[in-house]
Amino acid sequence: MTLQITDIMTPCPNTIESHKCVADAKQLMQIGGIRHLPVVEDGDLVGILSEREVQLAEIVEKAMGGMPRVGDICQKDPHVVFDDTPLAEIASEMAERKIDCALIADKDAGLIGIFTTVDACRCIQVLLES
Template sequence: MQIVNVMTSDPITIDQHDTLSKAKTIMDEGRFRRLPVMEDGRLVGIVTERDLREFTGYLKSIRVNAAMRTALITITPYNTVEDAACLMLKHKIGGMPIVADGQLVGIVTSSDLLKAFLNVVKATGEIMQR
């Protein structure tokens, strides 16, 4: 199964010059734990809840680029769910951006992969009952 079938398309992003306070608000309102960081329309990093916790008490005064991770692990929409799962396990990450032709097109999380797994298990069970 290709990752394009399980990813979240057009993810919400944040600019690297925004404050961590804004990042936290976006994450809290959207109920997610990571935000791709953009600069002039290109992906330059990712900021996570864990990154924000390191700056508790200073979120209003610190910019996203001071906390974001820039060593990105990405995949394309044409990689498989298995590819994504292997990369996420290898690098011990809970999600990663999906990039096509240098543009951010989506994001995939461990929750997305778990949903895909459950769909496969359900479909297999239905086939076996026939």
């Protein structure tokens, strides 16, 4: 059996609107136990926000007063791959580019999941235990 990205990704990730404040993103991350949030604007994917950006925004808020909006601090042009992309190709590209996650899209349905380094570690664990 060949593993597909859809077998090990986290399905249907939460998203956050770009105009929301970082505190809203932090709350969503804490509730969901997640470290990455796709950022959307009018339904279109515009970026990815990681826990690191949220932590940096909190430091900026303390130093300068005022919390930035999600769209101001998210990483633009997130790494997006289609659900039929071979898992080995996704893992190789993530390692080469040193990125923590890839957003998974279906050609018809749009964003359907997220694949993170945590998902990769869980996959390795299952393979090693079997």
